[in-house]
Amino acid sequence: MEPTTTTTTSSFPSTPRWNIDRPFLTGRFHQEAKVTSRFAEAKGFLVDSFSAGPDKAIGCFDAAVQELIVIDDLLSAMVGIEGRYILIKRVRGKEDNVTFQVDPSMDLALQELAKKIFPLCESFIMINQFVESRSQFKNGLVNHAFAAALRALLLDYQAMVAQLEHQFQLGRLSMQGLWFYCQPMMGSMQALSTVIQRASTNNFAGSAVLNLLQSQAKAMAGDNAVRSLLEKMTQCASNAYLGILERWVYEGVIDDPYGEFFIAENKSLQKESLTLDYDAKFWRQRYSLKDGIPSFLANIAGKILTTGKYLNVMRECGHHVQVPVSENSKLMIFGSNHHYLECIKAAYDFASSELLNLIKEKYDLIGKLRSIKHYLLLDQGDFLVHFMDISRDELTKKIDEISVEKLQSLLDLALRTTAAAADPCNEDLTCCVERSSLLKRLGALKDLEVSRTFSDGNDLEEPVSVTGLETFSLSYKVQWPLSIVISRKALTKYQLIFRFLFHCKHVDRQLCGAWQVHQGVRALKMRGTAISRSSLLCRSMLKFINSLLHYLTFEVLEPNWHIMHSRLQTAKSIDEVVQHHDFFLDKCLRECLLLLPEVLKKVEKLKSLCLQYAAATQWLISSSIDIPKLDELSDGSVGNSRSPSRALKLTTGNPSVAESILKFEKEFNAELLSLGPILSSSSQAEPYLTHLAQWILGVGKDQ
Numbered sequence: 001m002e003p004t005t006t007t008t009t010s011s012f013p014s015t016p017r018w019n020i021d022r023p024f025l026t027g028r029f030h031q032e033a034k035v036t037s038r039f040a041e042a043k044g045f046l047v048d049s050f051s052a053g054p055d056k057a058i059g060c061f062d063a064a065v066q067e068l069i070v071i072d073d074l075l076s077a078m079v080g081i082e083g084r085y086i087l088i089k090r091v092r093g094k095e096d097n098v099t100f101q102v103d104p105s106m107d108l109a110l111q112e113l114a115k116k117i118f119p120l121c122e123s124f125i126m127i128n129q130f131v132e133s134r135s136q137f138k139n140g141l142v143n144h145a146f147a148a149a150l151r152a153l154l155l156d157y158q159a160m161v162a163q164l165e166h167q168f169q170l171g172r173l174s175m176q177g178l179w180f181y182c183q184p185m186m187g188s189m190q191a192l193s194t195v196i197q198r199a200s201t202n203n204f205a206g207s208a209v210l211n212l213l214q215s216q217a218k219a220m221a222g223d224n225a226v227r228s229l230l231e232k233m234t235q236c237a238s239n240a241y242l243g244i245l246e247r248w249v250y251e252g253v254i255d256d257p258y259g260e261f262f263i264a265e266n267k268s269l270q271k272e273s274l275t276l277d278y279d280a281k282f283w284r285q286r287y288s289l290k291d292g293i294p295s296f297l298a299n300i301a302g303k304i305l306t307t308g309k310y311l312n313v314m315r316e317c318g319h320h321v322q323v324p325v326s327e328n329s330k331l332m333i334f335g336s337n338h339h340y341l342e343c344i345k346a347a348y349d350f351a352s353s354e355l356l357n358l359i360k361e362k363y364d365l366i367g368k369l370r371s372i373k374h375y376l377l378l379d380q381g382d383f384l385v386h387f388m389d390i391s392r393d394e395l396t397k398k399i400d401e402i403s404v405e406k407l408q409s410l411l412d413l414a415l416r417t418t419a420a421a422a423d424p425c426n427e428d429l430t431c432c433v434e435r436s437s438l439l440k441r442l443g444a445l446k447d448l449e450v451s452r453t454f455s456d457g458n459d460l461e462e463p464v465s466v467t468g469l470e471t472f473s474l475s476y477k478v479q480w481p482l483s484i485v486i487s488r489k490a491l492t493k494y495q496l497i498f499r500f501l502f503h504c505k506h507v508d509r510q511l512c513g514a515w516q517v518h519q520g521v522r523a524l525k526m527r528g529t530a531i532s533r534s535s536l537l538c539r540s541m542l543k544f545i546n547s548l549l550h551y552l553t554f555e556v557l558e559p560n561w562h563i564m565h566s567r568l569q570t571a572k573s574i575d576e577v578v579q580h581h582d583f584f585l586d587k588c589l590r591e592c593l594l595l596l597p598e599v600l601k602k603v604e605k606l607k608s609l610c611l612q613y614a615a616a617t618q619w620l621i622s623s624s625i626d627i628p629k630l631d632e633l634s635d636g637s638v639g640n641s642r643s644p645s646r647a648l649k650l651t652t653g654n655p656s657v658a659e660s661i662l663k664f665e666k667e668f669n670a671e672l673l674s675l676g677p678i679l680s681s682s683s684q685a686e687p688y689l690t691h692l693a694q695w696i697l698g699v700g701k702d703q
Contacts, residue, residue, distance in 0.1 A: 015136040058085045059105025067175050070110050071168055074178060077121040078161050080128060086114065088125075098125050113175050117182050123189035127154060130196045140205045140258035141240035146213075149236035150192070153229075157185060184225075191216065191226045192233070206260030207294040210238050214295055241294070242340070249304055249347040252311025262293045263305055287312070300341060303348045306575060310351035313481050313574075314358060321354055352573040355481075359574060363482055366568065369581070371425035372486070376474055376494040377557050378501050380419065387414035388509065395468035399433060402468045407431045411474075428477040437470050438499050439604065442594060445492070469506050473499050484574060485581055493585040497592055501552060507607045508545045510614035514538050517617050534661045538617070541610045541668065548603065551692045556591040560584055591688045599682060599689075602675045609671065613664045 058066055073083025077100060082088050085103040100118045102111055131150050134143040164181060167173040195216050199209055217230035247255045254265050269286045287309050293301045314321050359365045374380045388395075391410045394402060408431050415426045434441060473495045478486045518535045564584035571577045593600045679693035 013137045015138070057105040058103045059107075063107050063110075066107050066110055070106065070114055071173060071175060071178055074114060074117055074121075075161060075165050075168065078117070078124060078182075079158060080121070080125045098122050110175060113179055116179060120182055120186050120189055123193040124154070124157065126193045126196055127189070130200060133200075138258075140260045141244075142206050142209050142237050142260055145240045146209055146233065146237035149233050153192075157189070160185065187223060187226050188229045191220060191223075191230060195230070195233075206258070207241070207262055207292045210234060210241060210294045210296075211292075213237060238294075245297075245304065248308040249344055249351075252308045252315060252351075254308075262290050262297070262301065263308065264288050264290045300344055304344060306573070307344070307348040307351045310355040310574065313484065314351075314355055317358065317481055319358055319362075321351075355574050356571065356577070359481055359485070359577075363479075365482060365485060365577070366565070368425065368478070368482055368486065369568075371423060371428070372476055372494060373557075373561060374420070374423065375426075375429050376476065376498040377561075378498070378505070378553070379557075383414045383418040383420040384502075384505065386418055387411055388506070390414065395472055397468060399435065399466055399468065399471055402433050404431065404433055407433070407468075407472070430475045430477065432473050432475050433468055434471040434473055434499075437466055438496070438503070438594075439600070441499075442496065442600075470503060471499075472502060485578055490581065490585055493589055496594055497557075497588055500592060500594060501549075503607065504545060504549050504552070507610050507614075508542070508549060511538060511542045511545060511610055514614040514617035515542060533658075533665065534617070537613065537661065537665050537668065541613060544606065544672065545610060548692075552592055555691045556588060556688070560588055560591070590686070593692075596682065596686070599675070599678055602671060602678060606668065606671050606675070609664065609668050613668070616660065616664075 058069060061069065069083075069085060073086040076083045077086050077088075080088075085106060087101045089099045089101050090097060100114075100121060102114055106114075127150055131147045131154065133139075134147040160181070164173060164178060167177075195212060198204070199212060202208070204212060213230055213234040217227050217234060220226045220230060241260065244254070244256050244261050247253045248261070248263065254261060254263060264287070266286055266288070287305060289301055289305055297304065311321065375383075378384060387410060390413065391407060394406055394410070411429065411431050414420075415429065420426050436444070475495065476486070476491060478491070515538050518531070518538055561584070564580055567580040568577055571580060589595050593603060676693065679689050683689040683693055
């Protein structure tokens with residue numbers, strides 16, 4: 001019965017049926033059942049007989065003749081062939097379990113010596129069956145190589161049997177001499193049969209066979225001969241596996257027809273998915289480690305995986321590169337000198353430096369990151385000022401009414417008419433409108449540690465009317481292979497920071513407009529009036545938002561950018577680049593308060609109050625000033641043209657204006673004062689909040 005394997009789902013040639021149906025082509029005909037003993041069948045055994053059996057029992061002969069007959073039968077049994085008085089037995093349903101039975105009438109001394117040699121005969125049959133079964137295509141390259149090594153060993157073993165038979169024919173071989181010559185092979189054959197039995201029982205293939213051989217060799221450390229044999233078997237079996245490994249680390253190719261290699265390739269993931277997939281599965285899952293890593297490669301498996309990945313990235317870029325291979329860097333041998341580890345490390349260093357140079361030099365990674373910093377982190381905001389001026393009407397609409405195409409054309413206009421026109425990367429900039437507010441978006445990102453806090457927050461309120469000002473964002477077109485570093489997840493984090501900065505800029509612009517309205521009535525004597533109180537409130541709000549913007553840009557983004565830039569210059573691999581870039585973004589998200597729900601909600605509340613106040617400023621001022629009619633101005637135009645204070649007069653009675661200003665002032669001061677202690681307490685765990693707390697507390701004292 002042939003064993004079944006589940007080594008791989010790969011397609012491979014099938015074994016010709018005639019190799020199984022015609023036993024004389026397999027070598028097992030020596031052990032096929034020709035005559036079945038009724039007695040054995042009744043006992044649950046199948047007795048394989050080469051002949052119809054002897055005419056009379058061996059006990060009828062004297063001891064000297066019995067010895068000659070037993071030696072002749074044992075020499076046959078040693079190569080898996082039954083003799084006249086030594087029979088092969090198999091348990092029904094367990095054909096791999098082979099035992100030998102002797103004629104009970106045999107001399108007891110001869111029986112004992114024969115039984116000592118039987119384990120060697122059983123080991124030969126088991127090894128021979130394993131060689132035949134594991135040589136089939138479906139069992140994989142490692143089993144093929146292991147079977148070939150065993151076949152070579154069996155040839156030496158059979159040569160020894162032939163020499164013993166020659167000595168027997170010359171009359172120079174006794175039973176004791178046969179036992180003497182068999183002993184050196186006994187331990188090795190039994191050790192191999194133990195390995196084979198475990199491999200057959202568990203249906204091992206690939207790295208499992210290598211691990212089994214290596215562990216067994218270590219277990220036999222006390223027997224140098226057996227240990228050396230098992231190490232040789234391991235070496236032979238691993239040659240094919242190391243050939244697969246060599247192609248992977250030197251060419252980035254998985255040449256694994258039977259699915260034995262410990263690196264799996266998911267061909268359904270394409271590099272284009274990096275710009276769409278938030279989880280960046282391509283980089284992490286296109287090539288991944290499988291279970292069953294060979295023990296001698298376990299400590300360096302990650303580096304092996306990365307080496308091939310780097311070579312594949314360069315191939316995807318059309319940059320064909322191969323690690324320079326010399327005779328000393330071949331991976332066909334592994335041993336205690338760990339030379340193979342040095343070869344793998346050299347291949348990794350080469351692939352890493354080549355890919356890093358390709359991305360830095362040819363694809364200008366630093367230039368792209370700097371361009372993203374200009375636009376999404378508002379490093380050079382002149383284009384944004386112009387864009388906010390010309391897109392004001394469109395951005396104040398509700399989400400469903402906004403035309404993204406119109407915004408894109410306005411963005412292109414702003415880029416062409418400002419200093420950004422000199423940037424060759426400005427064509428990669430696009431605009432988009434999100435469907436939810438910043439807080440909702442943060443709660444939707446499951447990988448951020450803050451998402452659960454945002455999602456579970458009971459006080460999280462979506463604005464009644466969300467406009468483009470709260471949902472507008474910029475995006476950036478990133479091509480392969482830069483999408484490995486600037487992935488969808490990285491761009492999403494950039495966009496979160498941009499949306500926060502953009503809205504802060506909007507609040508600042510609105511407050512500046514309110515301040516200009518106040519400056520327009522400076523000629524009036526406002527001391528002690530509602531307008532003077534409103535002017536002080538406007539100045540406090542401006543100082544708050546300016547302090548916040550100063551903190552975000554000069555205390556967070558700029559220092560962290562310079563740290564990341566210096567680290568990228570010294571990075572040794574693309575994975576280090578990805579790590580430094582992701583660390584930069586995560587650090588900026590946290591220090592920009594986007595991962596601190598309690599602080600962020602307070603800041604959003606303060607910004608909301610600022611916007612409400614800025615929107616009400618025009619009404620507050622107009623309700624506090626008595627503007628003469630046109631006919632009154634025309635009657636006294638000559639006299640009044642030099643006296644603005646006579647044209648604009650303060651009204652004496654409008655208590656609602658003073659009440660509204662006082663209400664804004666109380667709410668703003670209350671929120672501001674409540675933010676101060678939160679920042680102070682949080683600064684113990686988050687030291688960077690100390691700078692913001694100093695600015696905010698300074699605003700409070702200014703009041």
